[in-house]
Amino acid sequence: MKVAVVGLGYVGIPVAAVLASKGVRAVGIDIDPRKVEAVGAGRSPLEGDEPGLEDLIASGVKRRRLTATTDYAAVDGADAAIVSVETPINDETHDPEYKALKSALRSLAPHVRKGMLVSIESTVAPGTMARIVRPILERGSRLKAGRDFHLVHCPERVTAGRLLKNLTTLDRVIGAQDPRGLKKATSLYSKIVEGALHGTDWVSAEITKTTENAYRDVQIAFANEVALICEELGANAYRVRELVNTCPGREMLSPGAGVGGHCIPKDPWLLVSQVIHQKPVLIPTAREVNDFMPVRMAQLVEEAMREAGRRIRNSKVAILGLAYRENTDDTRNSPAIPLIRELRRRGADIVIHDPFAKTVRGFTVTRDLKAALTGADCLALVTAHDAYRKLDLGKVKRWMRHAAIVDGRNVFDGSVIARGFAYRGIGKGEF
Ligand SMILES: NC(=O)c1ccc[n+]([C@@H]2O[C@H](COP(=O)([O-])OP(=O)(O)OC[C@H]3O[C@@H](n4cnc5c(N)ncnc54)[C@H](O)[C@@H]3O)[C@@H](O)[C@H]2O)c1
Known part of the structure; x- marks a missing residue:
C-alpha cells in the first residue's frame, strides 16, 4: 500500500513515520524544502522531546518505506492521500484562513485517481468539507467524491510532546459521506490506531x-x-x-x-x-x-x-x-x-x-x-x-x-x- 501525506508538520510527520513502520510506503510532501530534506535524511525537523519519533523516522527511511519530496507527482500510484497542512485563523477577524489548505488541495487534485481515499486530517470549520474541500478536489480531478474517489475527514488528536502516543492510542472520529469511504478509511486507520474508530x-x-x-x-x-x-x-x-x-x-x-x-x-x-x-x-x-x-x-x-x-x-x-x-x-x-x-x-x-x-x-x-x-x-x-x-x-x-x-x-x-x-x-x- 502507498499513502501520500501532504504537510510534514507536527501531524504529518508522525503519521507518515507510523504508516512506514506498519509496512506502508509513505511519501511525505511539503512545500518547505528544509522539512523534506530532514525527513528524507531520516531526521525529525521537530525539536523538543518527542519520544520514539526520531528512531521511527530513521528506520522508515533506512527501510525505504518513508520518503519525502516537494513534488506532488509522488502522489501518483498512491492508494490514499492524507492532508495535514496548517489551518490558522486571521489574527484580527478570527475567520478561518485556508490559504495552505486550498493550495494543497489544488496541487493534490490532479493526482487523485478513481478508487483513491483522500483523508483530511487538518482541523476545519464546520461545513468546510462540503463547501471548500470537495469542490476543489472534484474540479481539479474531474472526478466525483463519493462515487469515483472517497473523501473523509479524520481530524487529528495529537499533542506536541506526545505525538506518537496520542496518534497510535487515542480513539478517532471518521466523518464520511459514503459507506465505502468509511470502510476504506477504517481499514487504513486501523493499521496505525489502536483506539476505536468512530464513524459519522x-x-x-x-x-x-x-x-x-x-x-x-x-x-x-x-x-x-x-x-x-x-x-x-x-x-x-x-x-x-x-x-x-x-x-x-x-x-x-x-x-x-x-x-x-x-x-x-x-x-x-x-x-x-x-x-x-x-x-x-x-x-x-x-x-x-x-x-x-x-x-x-x-x-x-x-x-x-x-x-x-x-x-x-x-x-x-x-x-x-x-x-x-x-x-x-x-x-x-x-x-x-x-x-x-x-x-x-x-x-x-x-x-x-x-x-x-x-x-x-x-x-x-x-x-x-x-x-x-x-x-x-x-x-x-x-x-x-x-x-x-x-x-x-x-x-x-x-x-x-x-x-x-x-x-x-x-x-x-x-x-x-x-x-x-x-x-x-x-x-x-x-x-
Ligand atoms: N499540532 C497539533 O498538535 C495538532 C493536533 C491536532 C490537529 N492539528 C491540526 O492539524 C493540522 C496541521 O497542524 P500541524 O501542527 O501539523 O501544522 P504544521 O504547521 O506543523 O505543519 C503543516 C505543514 O504543512 C506544510 N504545508 C503548507 N502548505 C502546504 C502545501 N500547499 N503543500 C504541502 N505542504 C504544505 C507546511 O510547510 C508545514 O510543514 C492543522 O489543521 C491543525 O489544526 C494539529
Whole structure:
C-alpha cells in the first residue's frame, strides 16, 4: 500500500513515520524544502522531546518505506492521500484562513485517481468539507467524491510532546459521506490506531474536533477566572482547585499564564465561525478570558518589580520559556509573545530563554540561562520546562540585579519569599 501525506508538520510527520513502520510506503510532501530534506535524511525537523519519533523516522527511511519530496507527482500510484497542512485563523477577524489548505488541495487534485481515499486530517470549520474541500478536489480531478474517489475527514488528536502516543492510542472520529469511504478509511486507520474508530458524517466530525478544543479552552478560561478571583480575594487558586476537585464530578483544570499552540486558541473560533443565528457567547468570552492572562502576567511583573524596588521602564525582564508547552519547541500562539509585547509596551527590555524553542521573528531566544538572568530585574516564568523546576535559586538570586519572580505555571511556591525574592504568580493571592 502507498499513502501520500501532504504537510510534514507536527501531524504529518508522525503519521507518515507510523504508516512506514506498519509496512506502508509513505511519501511525505511539503512545500518547505528544509522539512523534506530532514525527513528524507531520516531526521525529525521537530525539536523538543518527542519520544520514539526520531528512531521511527530513521528506520522508515533506512527501510525505504518513508520518503519525502516537494513534488506532488509522488502522489501518483498512491492508494490514499492524507492532508495535514496548517489551518490558522486571521489574527484580527478570527475567520478561518485556508490559504495552505486550498493550495494543497489544488496541487493534490490532479493526482487523485478513481478508487483513491483522500483523508483530511487538518482541523476545519464546520461545513468546510462540503463547501471548500470537495469542490476543489472534484474540479481539479474531474472526478466525483463519493462515487469515483472517497473523501473523509479524520481530524487529528495529537499533542506536541506526545505525538506518537496520542496518534497510535487515542480513539478517532471518521466523518464520511459514503459507506465505502468509511470502510476504506477504517481499514487504513486501523493499521496505525489502536483506539476505536468512530464513524459519522462530515459535519459531525468537523463539529466534534473543534468542540473538543473549544471545550478545553472554556474549561481553562474557567480556571483562569477563578485564579483572578483568588488573587484578588487572597487565596491560592491551586489549593482551591484541589479542594474543589474533592467534590464528586468536579474536575477543575489549572490556571496559567495563557493558552497557546496551533489548535486550542483557534479551534473555538473555527467552531463558531459558521454560526449566524444563534451567535455563541460563552466560547468567544472564554477566548477573551484566556487572552487576558498574558496581560495579567505583565501586571504581576510590574507589581513584583515594584516590591523589589525597581520601575518597569528600562528594566530587564528575563522570560523563561517561549514555547507554549513544556519540554517542546512549539511557539505557535505562545502566550509568551503577547506577554513580551505588553512588557515592551510598558518600557521593559526583554531577554528570552528557552531550552528548546528557536528564535522567531522579533523574539530572539538564548539557550544560556546565566546570560539571560544576569542583571535581570525580574524572572517571568511562562513555560514549565523541566529545566526550570530544577533551578538553583541561590545562583539565580546572585545573577539577578533585583530578586523578583513571577510564576505563570505554579513552578515555585511561597518558599522563594523566604529566600529573598519578591514573588507573584497567576492565581496566587496567598502563597
Ligand atoms: N499540532 C497539533 O498538535 C495538532 C493536533 C491536532 C490537529 N492539528 C491540526 O492539524 C493540522 C496541521 O497542524 P500541524 O501542527 O501539523 O501544522 P504544521 O504547521 O506543523 O505543519 C503543516 C505543514 O504543512 C506544510 N504545508 C503548507 N502548505 C502546504 C502545501 N500547499 N503543500 C504541502 N505542504 C504544505 C507546511 O510547510 C508545514 O510543514 C492543522 O489543521 C491543525 O489544526 C494539529
